[in-house]
Amino acid sequence: MNIKENIIWHKSTVTKVDRHRLNNHRSCVLWFTGLSGSGKSTLANAIDKKLYDLSVRSYVLDGDNIRQGLNKGLGFNNDDRKENIRRIGEVSKLFVDGGMIVSTAFISPFQEDRETVRTMFNNDEFIEIYVKCPLNICETRDPKGLYKKARNGEIQHFTGIGSPYEEPDSPELVIETDKHSLKDSVNLIINYLIDCGLLCI
Numbered sequence: 540m541n542i543k544e545n546i547i548w549h550k551s552t553v554t555k556v557d558r559h560r561l562n563n564h565r566s567c568v569l570w571f572t573g574l575s576g577s578g579k580s581t582l583a584n585a586i587d588k589k590l591y592d593l594s595v596r597s598y599v600l601d602g603d604n605i606r607q608g609l610n611k612g613l614g615f616n617n618d619d620r621k622e623n624i625r626r627i628g629e630v631s632k633l634f635v636d637g638g639m640i641v642s643t644a645f646i647s648p649f650q651e652d653r654e655t656v657r658t659m660f661n662n663d664e665f666i667e668i669y670v671k672c673p674l675n676i677c678e679t680r681d682p683k684g685l686y687k688k689a690r691n692g693e694i695q696h697f698t699g700i701g702s703p704y705e706e707p708d709s710p711e712l713v714i715e716t717d718k719h720s721l722k723d724s725v726n727l728i729i730n731y732l733i734d735c736g737l738l739c740i
């Protein structure tokens with residue numbers, strides 16, 4: 540039996556546009572990508588707080604947290620990272636359909652996987668934010684002590700050491716966290732959302 544043939548899309552009664560009207564803003568995904576320690580989680584949470592203060596419906600999906608629940612069981616080989624990002628793309632799509640601004644903080648090291656997620660959204664709904672920071676500075680920050688473990692050989696395939704990070708080709712925004720303050724970065728992102736008309740309808 541072909542299962543796909545027997546599954547038919549059920550349209551929602553309340554639409555995404557209805558939810559935009561209710562919330563008084565549009566929805567999108569802020570896709571933060573960058574090395575471990577570059578500042579993805581810090582930025583995603585700072586933006587989330589700013590949006591909350593502006594009465595915007597928002598949420599953060601963070602790699603460390605999602606890997607303890609929904610994506611428990613996925614590791615760090617290339618196939619597992621691909622599946623991790625595919626699922627987060629799908630979950631983000633649900634949030635966007637639900638009228639929210641969702642910030643995702645995943646290394647998402649592969650260009651192809653990020654581009655696949657981009658194709659799941661309308662043009663203005665996927666905002667790729669490259670959280671750029673040199674490896675040596677991420678390694679100095681080492682907020683969780685993971686670089687030290689990777690250098691000691693306690694963690695295999697650590698991004699930037701034993702596993703590659705492919706820089707985005709044409710992200711909507713680049714935030715250089717070794718140059719921009721957190722406050723300036725948050726303002727940059729909020730201004731981008733205002734300029735794109737996402738914070739009103």
Ligand SMILES: Nc1ncnc2c1ncn2[C@@H]1O[C@H](COP(=O)(O)OS(=O)(=O)O)[C@@H](OP(=O)(O)O)[C@H]1O
Pocket residue numbers: 574575576579580602603606615619620621623624644645646647648683685694695696697698702
């Ligand atoms: N081998 C290896 N490589 C990279 N990161 C590792 C690894 N092992 C554990 N960790 C921890 O897992 C976090 C990255 O998970 P992600 O889901 O964002 O990774 S990925 O997008 O699937 O590549 C990452 O979180 P961040 O430091 O916030 O990026 C680490 O805390």
Ligand SMILES: Nc1ncnc2c1ncn2[C@@H]1O[C@H](COP(=O)(O)OP(=O)(O)O)[C@@H](O)[C@H]1O
Pocket residue numbers: 573574575576577578579580581582644680682715716717719720721724
């Ligand atoms: N301008 C900045 N923006 C974001 N984080 C910064 C900045 N400057 C220093 N940091 C520090 O860098 C670390 C980044 O850690 P984290 O946000 O967990 O990164 P990631 O989620 O990319 O692994 C934090 O300790 C944060 O305080």
